Amino acid sequence: MYSSRSNLILGFHGCEKTDQTRLINDIKFLKKSNQRYDWLGHGMYFWESDPARALMWAEQKQLAKTLKEPASIGAVLDLGYCLDLLNAKNIALLKQFYDLFKQETKKLGTPIPENINHPKDSGNDKVLRYLDCAIIEFMHRFLKDNKENPFDSVRAAFVEGKPIYPDAGFHEKTHIQICVINPNCIKGVFLPRVATTGFAEI
Numbered sequence: 001m002y003s004s005r006s007n008l009i010l011g012f013h014g015c016e017k018t019d020q021t022r023l024i025n026d027i028k029f030l031k032k033s034n035q036r037y038d039w040l041g042h043g044m045y046f047w048e049s050d051p052a053r054a055l056m057w058a059e060q061k062q063l064a065k066t067l068k069e070p071a072s073i074g075a076v077l078d079l080g081y082c083l084d085l086l087n088a089k090n091i092a093l094l095k096q097f098y099d100l101f102k103q104e105t106k107k108l109g110t111p112i113p114e115n116i117n118h119p120k121d122s123g124n125d126k127v128l129r130y131l132d133c134a135i136i137e138f139m140h141r142f143l144k145d146n147k148e149n150p151f152d153s154v155r156a157a158f159v160e161g162k163p164i165y166p167d168a169g170f171h172e173k174t175h176i177q178i179c180v181i182n183p184n185c186i187k188g189v190f191l192p193r194v195a196t197t198g199f200a201e202i
Helices: 017-025 051-063 088-108 130-145
Strands: 009-016 044-048 071-078 082-084 153-158 176-178 188-189
Touching: 009 017, 009 051, 009 176, 017 044, 017 071, 017 188, 051 071, 082 088, 088 130
Parallel strands: 082 153
Antiparallel strands: 009 044, 009 071, 044 176, 071 188, 153 176
16 A cells, blocks of 8 residues: 655666766666666666765776776656565565565475675675575566566665774665666656756856
């Protein structure tokens, strides 16, 4: 009953500079991620209300030499029917699907995936989320196979990075991430602005 979000929100997506204009001007260029380690399953990813974090992600990709020139785009999002994992009911639902997933893998004799650290990462953030991705995708397939209402998006908060000061409850990369499954949730795409002191003179 309360899984449909009624308000529009802003999301920001890190990208290659050469793709920035195409992402803004061509709806067909909006593409989803299909990696087995995607944190919230397959879809197009956005940092909620955080253009700096989107650009930081792109800069990290540049350091890893998987992206040449970092940039970002903004998007107006309507999350629709959202698996919001800041909601107690949805957290319980995903746990139920984990139990179903375990039963299914046992029946098939297949191993349960694990969330693991990246081999080049010295932290303990387990950024390769094979388990979480598998369960969320299993849930989507189950709903589709049983002709139940599919989710349009997934939203979750992640505590990531080092504490910002000794014994802090806040971490340097904590963020809210959104995975858009239904591309119609993306109502508009724009170039993020820099703050200004006023309008141009006419």
